[in-house]
Amino acid sequence: MRIDARFLTKIRKEFPAVNKDPSGRKRAFLDNGAGTLVTRRAADREYEARLDWSANVGNVFPESEGAGETILEGRTAVADLLNAEGPNAIISGESATSLMFNLSYALGRDFEGSENVVTTGYEHYTNISPWVELGSNGEINELRFAEFDTDSGKLDPVKIQELVDRRTRVITVTGASNVLGTRTDLKEIGKIARDADAYFIVDAVHHAPHELADVHGIGCDFFVFSGYKLFSRHGSFMYAKPEHIRELMPYKVLSSPERGPEKWECGTRDQAMFAAITGAIDYLAWVGSPSAKRPPRPGSARRSRLKTAFKAIGRYEQELMEMALNGKGKTPGLNDIPGLTLYGPRDIDKKTGRDPTFSFKLRGYSDRDLSALLWKRHRLAVGAEDYYSRVPAIFKKKTMVRATFVHYNTKGDVVTLLDALDRLSRRKR
Ligand SMILES: Cc1ncc(COP(=O)(O)O)c(C=O)c1O
The missing domain is CATH 3.90.1150.10 (Aspartate Aminotransferase, domain 1)
Incomplete structure (x- = not known):
């Protein structure tokens, strides 16, 4: 291909x-x-969902059932895109920035104030300000930056390793610099994070349209991207390891679900956002098999087309x-x-x-x-x-x-x- x-x-x-x-x-x-x-497929899917499935989820009439199915389809498509365990590992949010703030607050609850967070020198402020905020609240002691080489524009993972110590609880990096185009060696940094027993977070907002994500291959705990940088509309998605979804405690209102990705989501979902991302992912799967008459089945068939597409x-x-x-x-x-x-x-x-x-x-x-x-x-x-x-x-x-x-x-x-x-x-x- x-x-x-x-x-x-x-x-x-x-x-x-x-x-x-x-x-x-x-x-x-x-x-x-x-x-x-x-992509037209994202816009068409959004338009249909906006008109047909406008009701809120959880009820017995078709608009409500359709809304629920649309959301599940979207989570499933994102899970295929990221090689995640399944739809319940996918949390949605207004933007990558809001997801990162929510995540940092949830992690910060368990910190004592002596911990540090390690990141790269070429981050978007989405992956800086939430950790600065934890510092201001006394929940971490330090945010450490692994500086890139300004001549080559590259970052040697050793620079991350050098900053990690026994108080490092989070290593959080962008998949690629949104200014330099430099790619971060995610596999290598994933290993460093595992050895340090630190959470490994990837901000893939800029990188997502260029390389197929594989949250298992990278070995990350959290992985964030935004639909509007991936041929869809605004709204973002975060992979979280199922045990983190279960065990961590995000800020939430009483009455909202106690488990599953919904536990992490603030307010009512927009089903049209899930419809649009399904359309964008089906477009990408089409790139992997342009003569196919229909979108692929969810699961390994879709993942396999996505692999061909991204190659x-x-x-x-x-x-x-x-x-x-x-x-x-x-x-x-x-x-x-x-x-x-x-x-x-x-x-x-x-x-x-x-x-x-x-x-x-x-x-x-x-x-x-x-x-x-x-x-x-x-x-x-x-x-x-x-x-x-x-x-x-x-x-x-x-x-x-x-x-x-x-x-x-x-x-x-x-x-x-x-x-x-x-x-x-x-x-x-
Ligand atoms: C690397 C990176 N992270 C985060 C963001 C912010 O994403 P959002 O607008 O979804 O909060 C951007 C946007 O430019 C980005 O390039």
């Missing part, structure tokens, strides 16, 4: 907004790190990344455009790979001006901000320009970006 030009055309048909913005203007969408475009996605994104870094023909890559500073790995790590996320600055332009020029002159949608990440400050910058590719982007999108940057750089040479 390969994503070649013909298959890419079919893939792009699955995303109604891939070519044009709502005003009908052609553009290339490279702001995927801030939220991907939505193809990984290979294709690798081609996009090589082109982005090293250029094509006379078009120089991000590594070679004069005046351009790329923050993050200049290569694709042999062991962990890389996410196709590229943050940079161009000499002579403010980030805002550069993103505006890329949009107005070249119809390229990119970001220009701090991305709620610790990374820009480490490089003593307030913001950076960021382009994130996903598998519906074309090689033409890469070349357009490189040509545009090269042309803009020439004006300031």
Whole structure:
């Protein structure tokens, strides 16, 4: 299975907004790190659930039963995506940030105040502020940052190991930096966490569209991702080991369920969010078997198609990344455009790979001006901000320009970006 030009055309048909913005203007969408475009299957499933299954769960009439089934289907689809034990290991929430706060409060209840939490130096604040909060409440003693190498943009897991001691209760890392594109060696860090008997938490919000998750392979206790970064709508999901779901005590209201994922969920669920994620996951399974007439059965059949899909996605994104870094023909890559500073790995790590996320600055332009020029002159949608990440400050910058590719982007999108940057750089040479 390969994503070649013909298959890419079919893939792009699955995303109604891939070519044009709502005003009908052609553009290339490279702001995927801030939220991907939505697959038609997710939007259709959401629309149906919104109208047909609008009632609350737990009653005997069809709208209510349908709502319950839709939620269960969604949890099951997410369990297949993550290789989790089953639907009861999947908790939903408003956002990854709210899930992380809830999780940190639940863990903090059992801490005495002398414990520490270890994380990486390239986290999104979603995976920093909840632990800072525990520190302010006296529930932990310290949040420790394993700093990445600012030249290579990479993090040696040894840096995590060096910070771990017998008071370490949590190791919590992002799957990939949402600014640098650096991938974290999750398997290695999982081992460190197990040896230290610490909880291992993964923030996969940025990484989810690029590599198939495997919570068992990684050996994590918790794993969080958001639908809007995975071709669906807003709303997020967290895997938790079944014993943690059972034994930990999240903040909850009286009367809400005492067990199962519902114990962890604040308020009433939106069934349409579960319908949408089922649609997005079925889209991904379709990428793994585009000639199949129907979505696969839940369980191993769906997991197997997802594996095929992500292999193809990984290979294709690798081609996009090589082109982005090293250029094509006379078009120089991000590594070679004069005046351009790329923050993050200049290569694709042999062991962990890389996410196709590229943050940079161009000499002579403010980030805002550069993103505006890329949009107005070249119809390229990119970001220009701090991305709620610790990374820009480490490089003593307030913001950076960021382009994130996903598998519906074309090689033409890469070349357009490189040509545009090269042309803009020439004006300031
Ligand atoms: C790595 C990472 N973690 C967390 C978040 C925040 O996710 P949410 O908006 O679902 O809270 C983001 C969003 O950019 C992210 O990139």
